[in-house]
Amino acid sequence: MLIEQLEQALLTNRIIALAMGMLMERHTIDSSAAWDRLREHSNRSNIPVTQLAQTMIQDVER
Numbered sequence: 001m002l003i004e005q006l007e008q009a010l011l012t013n014r015i016i017a018l019a020m021g022m023l024m025e026r027h028t029i030d031s032s033a034a035w036d037r038l039r040e041h042s043n044r045s046n047i048p049v050t051q052l053a054q055t056m057i058q059d060v061e062r
Contacts, residue, residue, distance in 0.1 A: 023037055038052065
């Protein structure tokens with residue numbers, strides 16, 4: 001159980017980090033600004049940050 005939770009936490013962290021990296025590259029911003037943009041969009045749209053990040057990644061993969 002604990003191992004599964006830790007694995008899920010690592011996966012979530014990777015997804016968010018990848019989405020932040022995409023924002024950093026597209027907008028030439030630092031990680032703090034990327035996190036702020038991701039979080040603000042999450043709050044405005046009422047979508048969890050992880051779900052928003054996953055959607056961003058999936059959109060690029062298409």
